[in-house]
Amino acid sequence: MLSRVPVPHAAARKIQGMILSGELRSGEKVPSQREFAQSLGVSRASLREALLTLETLGLLKTEPGRGTFVSQARPSASRNMARWRFADSYPVADVYETRIMLEGRIAGLSSQTLAEADFQALEIETDTMERNWERGDLLSNVEADLEFHSIIASGCRNRMIVDLYQSVRDLLTETQMQPIPITEPARMQASIAEHRRIIKALRARDAANATHEMQNHILNTARCAGISIATD
The missing domain is CATH 1.10.10.10 (Winged helix-like DNA-binding domain superfamily/Winged helix DNA-binding domain)
Structure with a gap:
């Protein structure tokens, strides 16, 4: 291994x-x-x-x-998040705002190019994410979440956007991991449901809705982390 x-x-x-x-x-x-x-x-x-x-x-x-x-105690009961590791470079709110802009656009573009095998892979990762949360396997839960977003990015044909996404991947990953200690089971279930709505929009080739669902998902993750993001 x-x-x-x-x-x-x-x-x-x-x-x-x-x-x-x-x-x-x-x-x-x-x-x-x-x-x-x-x-x-x-x-x-x-x-x-x-x-x-x-x-x-x-x-x-x-x-x-x-x-x-x-x-x-179980992480969701601790009510404490680890410090933001990249504070010397960027405020965490800036990273969430970037995710909303960047991953929303990626989802819209990828809705036109992802194949059925990709949709099935997204479903598998979402199921894996849910199953491992229930088992307390937080590493596998986060891995599945990261892979879900990576699969969507892999379908984007704008290589400059993908390169930009990859260049800030460490920061994006940290925002997916950091809220885990304060994530209640109900929020995790809501996040999984958001994944399924993203898949549905991607499958429908609905670029506008795929963008909306991805942005809403990231916005809700920011709220879970106690970050308020203006949407107007």
């Missing part, structure tokens, strides 16, 4: 498995980075990236001067 996926991702998956199995218990301090990296067979840099991902998802919490601990 480590040879097929990025090492930090594989490490994050391993640690999440330890949490879900109870090997790492709620409230328990994780081993030092040196010890943990050695036990997982990864570099400390890869481990730090894995820990950062799991902290963003609400599975871990770092306390300055004390260390990193397994979160005490």
Whole structure:
């Protein structure tokens, strides 16, 4: 597995498995980075990236001067999001506004080019997203969400727009991960329903509605994160 996926991702998956199995218990301090990296067979840099991902998802919490601990409760009950990592570059509201503009346009353009196989793949990712949320597999839930948006972007024939999308992918990804710790089950179900409406609009080759549904989906995600975006 480590040879097929990025090492930090594989490490994050391993640690999440330890949490879900109870090997790492709620409230328990994780081993030092040196010890943990050695036990997982990864570099400390890869481990730090894995820990950062799991902290963003609400599975871990770092306390300055004390260390990193397994979160005490299911992420949606913690009511705390990780800090916005890109604050030195862009306010998070700016990223959501960019997503609304960029991904809305991508959805409209892709509605004219995506094939039936793409629609089926979008349905599979949405089902996977829902199933893994119920299982508490937050990494797989987010992976499916990221893949959903990537499939739509892959259908856009405006290569400059796609290149722009890819150039800011890390920031866009962070806005998809960061709200997870405060996402209630009802909001996740609403998000999944929004995915299904996006698929329906794409299948209908309705560019205007595909744009609208995607923009509405991102707007609702921003609201979940406590970000108010003007739509006029």
